[in-house]
Amino acid sequence: MPHDTVASAPAGPEPRLRPRPRTTALRPGYSRFVNLAKRIFPAIALVLLLLVAVWPRLQDAIERVHFAPPQLDLREAQDVRMVEARYSGIDRQQRPFVITANVARQNPSANDIVALEQPKGDITTASGNAIQITARTGIYQPQTQLLDLFGDVRLLQDKGNEFRTGSAHINMADGTADGHEPIEGEGPFGHASGQGFRMLDRGDVIIFTGQSHIELVPHEKKAAR
Numbered sequence: 001m002p003h004d005t006v007a008s009a010p011a012g013p014e015p016r017l018r019p020r021p022r023t024t025a026l027r028p029g030y031s032r033f034v035n036l037a038k039r040i041f042p043a044i045a046l047v048l049l050l051l052v053a054v055w056p057r058l059q060d061a062i063e064r065v066h067f068a069p070p071q072l073d074l075r076e077a078q079d080v081r082m083v084e085a086r087y088s089g090i091d092r093q094q095r096p097f098v099i100t101a102n103v104a105r106q107n108p109s110a111n112d113i114v115a116l117e118q119p120k121g122d123i124t125t126a127s128g129n130a131i132q133i134t135a136r137t138g139i140y141q142p143q144t145q146l147l148d149l150f151g152d153v154r155l156l157q158d159k160g161n162e163f164r165t166g167s168a169h170i171n172m173a174d175g176t177a178d179g180h181e182p183i184e185g186e187g188p189f190g191h192a193s194g195q196g197f198r199m200l201d202r203g204d205v206i207i208f209t210g211q212s213h214i215e216l217v218p219h220e221k222k223a224a225r
Helices: 028-064 074-078
Strands: 080-090 096-106 114-117 120-124 130-134 137-141 146-157 162-171 176-179 183-187 190-194 196-200 205-209 213-216
Touching: 080 114, 096 137, 162 196, 190 205
Parallel strands: none
Antiparallel strands: 080 096, 096 114, 096 120, 114 137, 120 130, 130 146, 137 146, 146 162, 162 176, 162 183, 176 196, 183 190, 190 213, 196 205
């Protein structure tokens, strides 16, 4: 029997589907981040390289530095410090006196000893005159009313006399004082010097001890009538 013949188109290559081009729209924020990163990352890398290069020197410098904690003097912590200190009292004859100082330090374990900076003592003499004694430093014993002065001791009388010496021991209760270092002074009477001194009657009388010298100023003669 005859067979039917079916004609077919010649076989050829199958057509390929081309993919659509993919487009990505970058957001403005992301673009700015990329641009900023391009600038920052190289700078960070440069800093790290420099740090690696100088780190051995920095480590040596750090090891040489010693941080010493502040030392606290326990003696100072135990002292009582008073600014513009003032001590007042009455002598055996019921006359008042005052002792002041820029700074006074008192140790609780020694209540009867007060260290003074820039001390000053004000006394009223037996005749009612005023006398003032100053120094750089001093020690005052409130219970016994004893005052020791050191360094540039000056004794000033309201009569205009001034005496200077290196140290003085003053008994505020008796109104007496003495010193064993060279002393000199001047005033309306003239000039005087000695190897030491004694003060009596709360300053009305001052005696120069040891080898002494005095130059008196003569009084002016009254005009003849």
